[in-house]
Amino acid sequence: MIKFVTVQRSEVNQGVIPAQAGIQRGYDRMDARFHGHDKNGRRELPEAELLLKFRGHRFKPQIAQIVVLSILYFLFFTLSYAQPLSSTELINNAKTYDGKIVVYEGEVIGDVMRRADYVWINLHDGKNALGIWLHKDLAKGILFTGSYKTKGDWLEVQGSLQRACKQHGGDLDIHAQTIKKIRSGRLLQINLNLAKRNLAIFLLGVLCLILFCQSIKA
Amino acid sequence: MIFRPRLQDLKIIGFYLGKIILGLVFTMALPILIGLIFGELNPVLDFLISIEIALIFGLILTRLCFTEHDLNWMQGMIVVSLSWIIAMILGAIPLYLSGHWVSYLDACFDAMSGFATTGLALVQNLDHLSYAHNFWRHLIMFIGGQGIVIVALSFFVRGFSGAFKMYVGEARDEKILPNVIHTARFIWLVSIIYLILGTLALGIAGLLDGMKPLNAFFHGACLFMAAFDTGGFTPQSQNMLYYHSLSFEIITAVIMILGAINFRLHYYIWTGNRKEIFKNVETVTFFITIIITFCITAAGLSQLGVYPQALTLFRKGFYQLVSSHTGTGYQTIYPAQFMNDWNPLSMTGIIYAMALGGAVCSTTGAIKMLRIGIIFKALKEDLKRIMFSERAVIIEKFHHIKEVFLEDKSVRAALLITLCYLVLYAFGTLMGIFYGYPFLESLFESASAAANVGLSCGVTNTAMPVGLKFTYIFQMWAGRLEFMSVFILLGFLVAIIKGK
Known part of the structure; x- marks a missing residue:
């Protein structure tokens, strides 16, 4: 399964965000972005698209999406080491x-x-x-x-x-x-193994019997 | 015509086997002591059960097969080869009862690996193994390194002429002292003095490296037993990587080399004849082969550039090489790194070193230095014969304790054993390839098992095929006993079936 990560590497390196939490946050963001809706069901424009519109550039939305995906792709490979x-x-x-x-x-x-x-x-x-x-x-x-x-x-x-x-x-x-x-x-709680104890007692009995038989013959 | 063995033969073999089993029982008492010190009740029960089983078998055998007859050569050799198999079966019982081995076969694999001082391991979750079981793993290396029969000879058998036959059967054809029992005791004396010194050195190094005092000395004792007997087990799963310590590497390297030296040479060193070290054909050959194999390994490693610093390359390359050449099997790299980070050339250097081994009458396995030296001298003699005048009398000598004239008989013996080892290496390699492993990995693991080294490139694991486990057990056993007693046992079995 592919895991998308959007946290900054520097944040993880400095121990600000635990790696696993960062990954989960990335998941949530990605889900919303790909489905085009926020948690309340409202239509949400991709972040990069919003940014470009705000600055007044005339890039087409498809190009903006490619840029966003490229960044995510890059982030995926650079931050994938943050997973155990x-x-x-x-x-x-x-x-x-x-x-x-x-x-x-x-x-x-x-x-x-x-x-x-x-x-x-x-x-x-x-x-x-x-x-x-x-x-x-x-x-x-x-x-x-x-x-x-x-x-x-x-x-x-x-x-x-x-x-x-x-x-x-x-x-x-x-x-x-x-x-x-x-x-x-x-x-660790280590209890005495009763099966082993019983086997040891049984074998001791057999051993005593052998020794007893030997002493009689001798 | 092959004669079927008589009942008397079987009785003699059974009686002495029983004696050796009873000797083994006493060694099992030591882990009980360790278990009691550390308050490990279940492990104590494991060893009690094992002792009881061994005692029952030992007493029945000595009773049913009671005899006052002495051993002949054939019987002595059979007792030796069978006693190693029985030691494996009995020694595996406490291991299996611990629950750290997936199957009894795996426990037998580790027991044979321990007794044969190989070091390949199938233990699971080693880092949570009890002190008692861990001690037993290392103790069986110590016992196996000296020779199971030597244990019995030294402490439990009074002098009898069959002793020398069993001593030879365990691949020890050199007597240090005139009496074989005294020789066995001298080997123990040397080993125990070194054990005390080695444990102290490693224990202090462990303390300085930040280990807890108890652990430091426990690890020190275990590591010494496995290093001096060129075994290769360690108390932790990472092998020598666990310690992250240069001092541990230096001390264990020295111990490994001491373990690879002929006990006879130890005797001469102890008695003040230190010049023997520089003259002896074994030490000279050992020195030369270490240099050659290290050059091969270092060339391979420098091609790859894994270790850019010369000192690092030397540290990694030389340690692995000494470990393989002495037949120990301590590693400061992970098994997978052999395949991933080392190239075929560097691995070839290690394989050559494993195949050559240490000195005869030491705790190492493999072809051994005396035989390599003799073969080299024979080659030199033959070359001289071709090059010099036909009238010239060519005499080749070598120095092994004294000046010895090179005879065809000794060359033949050296070549035969070398050939047997080469066949054994090839057999294991073929089996590895049969089970789908690549050639180099199969060769590496096969040489490691047959030469009783214990280095692994990752083939040995609990998931490997059962057939391969049996193959490696056979290789470890045959390699440790140096074939003769194994061949005699096989001949004996044939005689039972086909004899008249």
Whole structure:
């Protein structure tokens, strides 16, 4: 499905508008524009057409529409990185995304590794984990990291993807600009598996029987 | 005429298999300890169940097949080859019970990969695996690297003449000390001293790199076990990329090289004879092949321009190369990057390195340096024969612990094993192509499995065909045991069916 985005890239980069919210706003605007009606059912002229009429130019409406569509087309390709991308997509197409701003989300796993004013975290999206390099202040909100007993915080990170990071010995990583906690992690409730317990007791019984038989024969 | 094996043969094989199973039980107690320390009750139950199953089988075998007869060569070799399969089956039980492996076959794949010190993995959601299971994954590499039978020889079997037959069956034909039990114990002594030092070094590096103290030393121990035994498992799913650390890369590279050195050479280094390092045919060949294969890899990488800085190119290229040449399989790139970011030339360099391997009587797999050195010397001798006068007496020597005259017998043995490895690489490649994978990917993964390396370009995953999983399990097993005991087992099975 094609997603049209009309938010300014600078707004997203600065963290003013969360990427997903921006996309949704773009959807609403596009719906209204293509159907030619606003939410109240009133006829609405495309923004560019209005602008051109206001300035008194004599462009035909079709040309104005082409211009608008071209701008939207351009915006679509430049801002499409604002959508969360999977680790597989990023790793397999690292050359395409190299140096670009990408949005990636996943669970924080393992350790939050402090390195001077920065930290390394690793985000796992279910397929792979990617290393995220971020300022220590951005990592303050991370409370849970994924392990056997813990579900880690689920974060959305926006930053530049480095296919072969010059700063970090050629690693494929993301230098984060903003992070957002989508879901908070938690301690996992792990109950004793009764089936395993019963099997262990049964096998212990069998083992004792064998040892008993051996001792009788001996 | 082929003779059908007697019942006595089966009883002897069964008895010693039972002994080795009982030895394996003791190693399973260690993850229970780890589980109890970290308060992981279900994993403790997984290992209790596995121990009970292993004990039941071990006790039944030793009881039913009780004998006081010693092993002959055939029986020793069969015990070795079967004990690796049984270790895989039993070692996979706790893994499968953890729920992190899709099927029991996948768990068996990882267990064989661990015991054979390969490092290819099908584990799911590794980052949420318990400490106990993670420790077991690495411990089986440590056990497998030393040799499953050596574990039994060192701790659970009193001296008997059959010990040497089993020792040889595990692809260790060099005795460091006159007595094979003492040799096995020396190998353990070296390994445990290095384990302590390596764990400390990696643990401190982890602490300095911002890891939690407990995690730093746990990872340190696991990484050491997998690096020294040239295995390649890591506690986290990203392999070495998880650490984002130059110090980890340097320390593990040193450990990998130490693991790829002949234990006999370790003995000489320990006893103060350090000159042996520079004279030994294996270390000289290792040094030369590292330079050649790195040049190929670096040429490929520089063509692409993926790593524009020379230092970065060296860091990425050299680490992957050392990892492949020593048969470890640690990666600082994602598997898919081999196919996407590296070109065929750079991958060829890695494939050559994987196929060559480390030293004999080390924990590595593949053809090995002594054989490469011998083949090269034989080639040199033949060239001299052609070039020099017919009256000239050509004698070729090589230095391996002492000066050794090159004999046709040793050349033949080296060439035979090399040929077997080449056939094994080709077999895995053909199977990969049969299942629809491209040639280069099939060759890469096949060489990685058969040479017990563990580097992956993405073919190995849980969705790969079942036939390919069996192929790689067979390659890992045959490659680790260096064929002889595998051939004898196959011959034994033929004798059971066709013998009179």
